[in-house]
Amino acid sequence: xxxxxxxxxxxxxxxxxxxxxxxxxxxxxxxxxxxxxxxxxxxxxxxxxxxxxxxxxxxxxxxxxxxxxxxxxxxxxxxxxxxxxxxxxxxxxxxxxxxxxxxxxxxxxxxxxxxxxxxxxxxxxxxxxxxxxxxxxxxxxxxxxxxxxxxxxxxxxxxxxxxxxxxxxxxxxxxxxxxxxxxxxxxxxxxxxxxxxxxxxxxxxxxxxxxxxxxxxxxxxxxxxxxxxxxxxxxxxxxxxxxxxxxxxxxxxxxxxxxxxxxxxxxxxxxxxxxxxxxxxxxxxxxxxxxxxxxxxxxxxxxxxxxxxxxxxxxxxxxxxxxxxxxxxxxxxxxxxxxxxxxxxxxxxxxxxxxxxxxxxxxxxxxxxxxxxxxxxxxxxxxxxxxxxxxxxxxxxxxxxxxxxxxxxxxxxxxxxxxxxxxxxxxxxxxxxxxxxxxxxxxxxxxxxxxxxxxxxxxxxxxxxxxxxxxxxxxxxxxxxxxxxxxxxxxxxxxxxxxxxxxxxxxxxxxxxxxxxxxxxxxxx
Amino acid sequence: xxxxxxxxxxxxxxxxxxxxxxxxxxxxxxxxxxxxxxxxxxxxxxxxxxxxxxxxxxxxxxxxxxxxxxxxxxxxxxxxxxxxxxxxxxxxxxxxxxxxxxxxxxxxxxxxxxxxxxxxxxxxxxxxxxxxxxxxxxxxxxxxxxxxxxxxxxxxxxxxxxxxxxxxxxxxxxxxxxxxxxxxxxxxxxxxxxxxxxxxxxxxxxxxxxxxxxxxxxxxxxxxxxxx
Numbered sequence: 035x036x037x038x039x040x041x042x043x044x045x046x047x048x049x050x051x052x053x054x055x056x057x058x059x060x061x062x063x064x065x066x067x068x069x070x071x072x073x074x075x076x077x078x079x080x081x082x083x084x085x086x087x088x089x090x091x092x093x094x095x096x097x098x099x100x101x102x103x104x105x106x107x108x109x110x111x112x113x114x115x116x117x118x119x120x121x122x123x124x125x126x127x128x129x130x131x132x133x134x135x136x137x138x139x140x141x142x143x144x145x146x147x148x149x150x151x152x153x154x155x156x157x158x159x160x161x162x163x164x165x166x167x168x169x170x171x172x173x174x175x176x177x178x179x180x181x182x183x184x185x186x187x188x189x190x191x192x193x194x195x196x197x198x199x200x201x202x203x204x205x206x207x208x209x210x211x212x213x214x215x216x217x218x219x220x221x222x223x224x225x226x227x228x229x230x231x232x233x234x235x236x237x238x239x240x241x242x243x244x245x246x247x248x249x250x251x252x253x254x255x256x257x258x259x260x261x262x263x264x265x266x267x268x269x270x271x272x273x274x275x276x277x278x279x280x281x282x283x284x285x286x287x288x289x290x291x292x293x294x295x296x297x298x299x300x301x302x303x304x305x306x307x308x309x310x311x312x313x314x315x316x317x318x319x320x321x322x323x324x325x326x327x328x329x330x331x332x333x334x335x336x337x338x339x340x341x342x343x344x345x346x347x348x349x350x351x352x353x354x355x356x357x358x359x360x361x362x363x364x365x366x367x368x369x370x371x372x373x374x375x376x377x378x379x380x381x382x383x384x385x386x387x388x389x390x391x392x393x394x395x396x397x398x399x400x401x402x403x404x405x406x407x408x409x410x411x412x413x414x415x416x417x418x419x420x421x422x423x424x425x426x427x428x429x430x431x432x433x434x435x436x437x438x439x440x441x442x443x444x445x446x447x448x449x450x451x452x453x454x455x456x457x458x459x460x461x462x463x464x465x466x467x468x469x470x471x472x473x474x475x476x477x478x479x480x481x482x483x484x485x486x487x488x489x490x491x492x493x494x495x496x497x498x499x500x501x502x503x504x505x506x507x508x509x510x511x512x513x514x515x516x517x518x519x520x521x522x523x524x525x526x527x528x529x530x531x532x533x534x535x536x537x538x539x540x541x542x543x544x545x546x547x548x549x550x551x552x553x554x555x556x557x558x559x
Numbered sequence: 560x561x562x563x564x565x566x567x568x569x570x571x572x573x574x575x576x577x578x579x580x581x582x583x584x585x586x587x588x589x590x591x592x593x594x595x596x597x598x599x600x601x602x603x604x605x606x607x608x609x610x611x612x613x614x615x616x617x618x619x620x621x622x623x624x625x626x627x628x629x630x631x632x633x634x635x636x637x638x639x640x641x642x643x644x645x646x647x648x649x650x651x652x653x654x655x656x657x658x659x660x661x662x663x664x665x666x667x668x669x670x671x672x673x674x675x676x677x678x679x680x681x682x683x684x685x686x687x688x689x690x691x692x693x694x695x696x697x698x699x700x701x702x703x704x705x706x707x708x709x710x711x712x713x714x715x716x717x718x719x720x721x722x723x724x725x726x727x728x729x730x731x732x733x734x735x736x737x738x739x740x741x742x743x744x745x746x747x748x749x750x751x752x753x754x755x756x757x758x759x760x761x762x763x764x765x766x767x768x769x770x771x772x773x774x775x776x777x778x779x780x781x782x783x784x785x786x787x
Binding site: 076077111112114115119123124125136139140142143146147152153154155156200201202203204220221222223309312316320358359360361374375376377378379380382386387389390391393439 | 623627628660661663664665666668669670671672673698699700701702743746747771772773774775778779780781782783784785786
């Protein structure tokens with residue numbers, strides 16, 4: 035009885051969200067136009083229109099849109115649960131997130147007043163013209179950014195996560211020595227290898243994978259050719275759900291762009307291009323302080339990276355537009371974070387003058403640009419690249435830099451990483467802890483960026499295939515543990531944090547799928 | 560479209576639009592083992608009594624609460640049969656409803672729950688008092704309880720209105736044969752209705768999509784982020 039109610043509620047919600055969308059009006063138009071066709075009979079109007087929509091592919095588009103809504107809908111919860119409970123059920127985590135946000139905003143405010151740069155201002159006409167002309171080559175600009183510093187770096191965020199304490203948790207020595215091994219003290223429920231084996235069953239040793247079975251010295255007829263054929267069929271059928279399932283075993287390089295766009299239901303229709311142009315107009319009209327932070331971040335990270343420096347101009351275009359996209363605000367319903375509020379022209383008492391700063395509510399941190407950089411290999415059209423990135427951010431990446439109890443949230447990933455090593459490599463964990471090299475201190479930076487910038491690009495894309503396919507970031511924690519397992523022998527011999535970091539400094543030669551497969555399916559338990 | 564229209568349903572209102580029953584939630588009583596209070600070990604069991612005002616009974620529709628690290632709850636009811644001299648009787652309405660999948664970890668620890676009368680083994684009618692037995696076997700937590708316990712009364716659904724006898728005596732006249740070249744009026748009228756409904760939907764098209772402006776009348780000059 036309850037499931038029936040839940041289903042009706044979900045359906046009503048999705049209908050409400052799709053109503054008035056561009057897809058809705060397109061389907062209506064198609065339905066109207068098809069009435070002229072001879073095979074549509076008045077007696078069986080409903081069925082004939084329905085079957086027309088099915089054969090012309092519009093029903094599939096609707097299915098994909100519904101599937102996308104299911105990914106981003108609020109979790110169904112008790113009617114009396116307040117909105118903040120939907121963002122994050124645990125009170126102490128909400129509190130920690132709020133105080134972290136306050137710290138970040140204070141830092142941003144003081145940067146603005148110290149440097150005398152307003153948080154946002156209208157560009158004068160000459161400047162607007164200049165930026166319009168320079169739009170495709172913003173990388174050639176070398177503004178003086180020495181006074182600007184990133185608002186925070188991942189290691190600052192790690193300290194906050196380490197200090198997370200549940201006030202109701204008994205952390206006295208007698209309770210559990212395990213709670214004192216690692217850095218994370220939140221008792222979240224994380225999955226161990228037996229449970230992960232069940233969820234990630236497509237990665238097992240006997241199933242063909244891209245990243246393993248497409249290796250040069252394995253004949254393509256054994257696996258690769260057939261797999262690519264199936265992939266082509268999935269793209270032809272334009273089915274989101276099938277694409278997501280397919281992606282679990284990897285996406286062929288030539289089909290990956292289409293498959294990811296299908297999974298994310300990211301179209302590049304005229305209205306998407308128009309939306310992007312509207313954002314670009316927002317960039318030209320108003321100058322934001324966060325733009326400087328973005329510039330600085332791109333210069334410090336992506337521009338210095340051998341794989342990504344060529345895409346510098348694209349990154350500016352995507353990020354400057356991202357900051358101005360109010361559509362991103364929707365994801366705060368299920369994100370534990372809250373968009374910062376400000377008042378235009380200092381009119382603090384006037385609610386009419388209340389705005390969100392920046393318009394998308396997301397303040398970039400050091401390394402943020404690495405979320406987009408790998409996507410530049412897949413999409414060369416800015417509006418398409420933008421649309422795919424935005425969808426990936428509101429489904430996955432936001433969880434990597436906000437405090438929440440979600441199984442894909444960074445707190446759970448850190449705990450899962452620590453538990454996997456504690457359980458399956460206890461000697462290594464103990465040794466590293468003894469020499470003052472807590473494993474999480476080394477692995478955190480990898481996980482916060484979902485390994486972007488640490489792996490070679492082809493390996494990173496194979497990893498992100500699985501993130502999309504399984505709709506979970508847990509694979510990132512598993513890979514982090516697998517890397518430690520792989521380098522365990524060397525790590526057992528080091529005697530300091532610096533040498534442990536050195537052993538794990540270069541991951542660019544790693545092949546990630548074999549590592550994950552061996553760790554999950556060949557570890558003795 | 561037609562499909563979407565068919566899917567729109569009105570949701571029935573939830574119980575909390577009704578008023579909760581007035582009742583007293585007694586302070587939680589933690590059961591301890593051991594003779595002397597200072598030596599007592601926690602047993603992980605606690606009892607919360609929710610009583611109605613003296614002499615009153617009620618029929619319960621639903622009990623709602625917010626969890627506070629309780630792993631499972633058992634519901635016992637003290638029922639007093641109306642008009643009878645016999646003393647009120649305790650019975651178990653629900654045994655060990657799990658609130659936390661894993662008592663050692665956070666899942667479900669602060670979630671909102673409701674227990675509906677349909678989940679109860681015994682009819683929660685003429686209830687004078689409800690006893691909630693809370694269990695938390697894990698020693699990971701310092702304390703456990705339930706918050707904001709509320710009970711809602713059961714109301715009888717309205718009886719279905721009966722159709723007048725003479726209306727139900729009318730039958731469709733099937734004897735008239737339909738002329739062959741005129742379409743069946745029933746199907747024509749139903750498809751006309753559908754077309755009308757389609758145009759209605761198109762006219763009432765209210766978009767939930769936002770316009771996307773982030774400024775206030777073209778102005779977006781911001782000097783300070785509000786910290787409150």
